[in-house]
Amino acid sequence: MPRVAVVSGGTSGIGRAVAVRLAADGFEVVAFGSDRERVARLRDAHPELDARCVDVTDADAVHALVADVHARSGRVDVLCPAAGIKHPGGVADTAVETWDRTFAVNVRGAFLLTRAVLPGMVRRRSGCIVYIGSPSARGGVDHAAYVSSKGALHALAMAVALDHVGDRIRANTVVAGATRTGMNRRRPEAVFARLAEGNAAGRVNEPEDVANVVAFLASPAAETISGACIDVGAFAGQGVLDDGKAHP
Template identity: 35%
Template sequence: MSKVAIITGASSGIGAATAELFHAEGYKVVLAGRNKDRLTAAASNLHDAITWAGDLTSSKACNELIEFTLSHYGRVDVLINCAGVIHRYTAEETTDEHWENTMAVNLNAPFFLSRSAIPHMKTSGGVILNIASDWGLQGGQLAAAYCASKGGLVLMTKAMALDHAKENIRVNAICPGDVDTPMLKVESEQRGMDYQTAMIQNNADSPTGRITLPAEVAALCLYLASDAAAQITGTAIPIDGGNTA
């Protein structure tokens, strides 16, 4: 029987690349996000993939996504929390709305979804992967709320891994640096830079001379979801070209 993977933020970037790779490897995939049309487009070449659109900052919506998946496939094997947002401001410049939005998307949604999924993973085991950031491992400038949310996500990952290890549920965080995604373009605009200039700078700042590709993060997700990673849980793995070395 095919395993079932739910991937949030699946309409673009890391989420879309991950959905594509898991589908190619034989998983039944559920692409989740806010924008129905963009999800439909992302799933258009993935035969029998299904989509779910809604606001995952709501615990009710997270419960509905899990129930939607169970109604179609009867199981949840892998949950990958890819959806994320960034507001590039100092603490002084960060508004209440910036702070609340960052925490809601980057921390609350993964918690609500994990809480909903875990009871359904206890029978046959499961994997939860949280896409955090290398700025969840170290500080970054103009990103007070983002760093706080991703640091919280890393420690939430570790705590859940300990709580559920004996239930054969593994929980890990993946910590990318800059990745060539639409969110990086938005971030560049927030910094007052055109995307081309920002890309040149980001590539130059990386020890490897380039930023990470979404497909490379997807490949790490696939490994961590596999039986080959059976002893890996409670980790926060950088994939950042050496930025945190």
């Protein structure tokens, strides 16, 4: 019986790369997003994935999704809440609606999914949750809502890891440094070049680089790892600001 993975934000960027990689590793993957056109394109490009249209901020919809996965497959072995949004603006420039929406997608969505899969994982005394973090959680300029939401997400991951270590459930965070995704499409190449200087590979991440680390954490090889933050393309202890410089 194949292991089962659920990936939010699975129609683009890092989430899509994670879904495709886990499917290649033999997982039965349910990947979802809220944009119907993107879901349709994912379904056409990767028929091996169970692509669905679900709003990650909708508690009832998330509960129904996980319940359906359990009804069909009997379990969720791996959860990767990869859905995320990012808007520029400092605290004084950020509308309340923007703040609330950012936290709804980046934090509430991860919380709802985690809450939905945990009972089944606890019953089986087995499970792996991999959150997609950011060096922005350590600080950044002109993105107050995003920075704050990623800090909260990192804290959520640690709370889950500590609360459920006795249940043999692992929770880790992959800290995705500068990565070529739609979220960063407005960054000029000069900024990417600066960011590449802080990457041991001499380049910025591709989504597949992050997916490779998620796949490792989801594998039996990582069965003793929980509560970790693994940096991909960003030095530990640094935050990356929008000027492309790495700052402590």
